[in-house]
Amino acid sequence: MLKYTKLAIVVFGAISLVACDDNNESSALTSEADSALEYQVTVSNLTNAQPFSPLTVLLHDTGDVWNIGDSASDALESLAESGDNSTLMSSSFVLGAETNGAVLPYGQSATVTISTETESNYLSLVTMLVNTNDAFSGLNKVDISQLAVNQSLQYSPGAYDAGTEGNSEAAGTIPGPADGGEGFNASRDDLNIVTMHSGIISSDDGLVGSVLNFEHKFDNPVMAVTITRIK
Template sequence: MRFSKSLIILALGVSLAACSDSDNNDVEVKPPVVVTPTSYEFTVTITNLTAAQPFSPVALIAHTEGMLWQIGNSASEALERMAEGGDNSQLLTVDFATHAQSAESPLPPGEQLTLTLTTEQLESLKISLATMLVNTNDAFTGLNAIDVSSLAVNESLSRHSHAYDAGTETNSEAHGTIPGPADSGEGFNESRDDINSVAMHPGVVSQDDGLRSSVLTSQHKFDNPVAQIIITRTQ
């Protein structure tokens, strides 16, 4: 039996088309994989241990590198603004911060507050916080780059913090130079008239101990530590 070339070509075309349709029907289309970000949550409780030094609104920062201050080095402008006037807005936006949280109001002596920080980064995670002792010229306290990456859920660590001197304003204790309720004076001033390096704070002198120009009294003195901080991983 003979077939014409045109019939053979037509048959081959139909056969190939059928094979092509069969192949398409066998392809399994998989939906895209959606990765849900993992969140890690930490609560930080700060207790003011002083007798008469309110803390400015606490700045709480998550990061994987960098430090808010270093003893012996000049304070950044962000730290200076906080240590002289209690303004933490620049600290909350430092370039190495991955997440940040601020207390809504000052923390009175003898009281405590808890802040919650949520982040998607756990590897190399550090937590820092800073707050001003507002009845001073430029004293502050806090934690600097505490590694929390190895904390398990419901595990805590506790730290006591000392008072630091930003070194940006002379500790004159003079009228008009202290932003806290003992004076209601000036806060941040961009000029620096002290040693220009962060150090441990020498403490308040006060008018009761012979500094006649001081607006502070012996009740404004403080002993170290000035704060207790407890960090708990809750998620």
């Protein structure tokens, strides 16, 4: 009887130790999840007939997506000419990236949720106005380091010109539904600097060969953005 009693005590002790390890692991996972920071970015398309390419939301501590007066990066060129955000989302300075994965029609809104386990100082947002040659909009390097839970920031961005493709509005040069033409082209035939966009001219204003009309015109701002820290 004594031998069986000792064995029972040893086995029970082992079971107890395993149970304690499970609890510790569960607590660690819970603590890690609780420490994550989470943000919601809601974008409303304010244009008349300019769908937005899939929204791109980035978290980073360094780097800029663009600067007025500087040449666009290859990643920004790809997005501004074709709506392709894959290169930008994998850029070396990016700590976290999310997208809604779908075109945002004019007059509608979409929300992207992004989280990070290590605090990031900046949030950027980019999307293409797809019935253009290389127009884009968004936010570059918004400081979110002091944003408290349930606190929001609101912005009304205008449209930018990537300066990588001339605004010919010609057939075959615009990837949106107004034309269904070419997207990204590596050659650059414009100023090669980022500027504020001067707007659509269109065939209705006498631009010969333009596939765009007055419906595709836009005024600034082209979008309304709300950034909310939810965790």
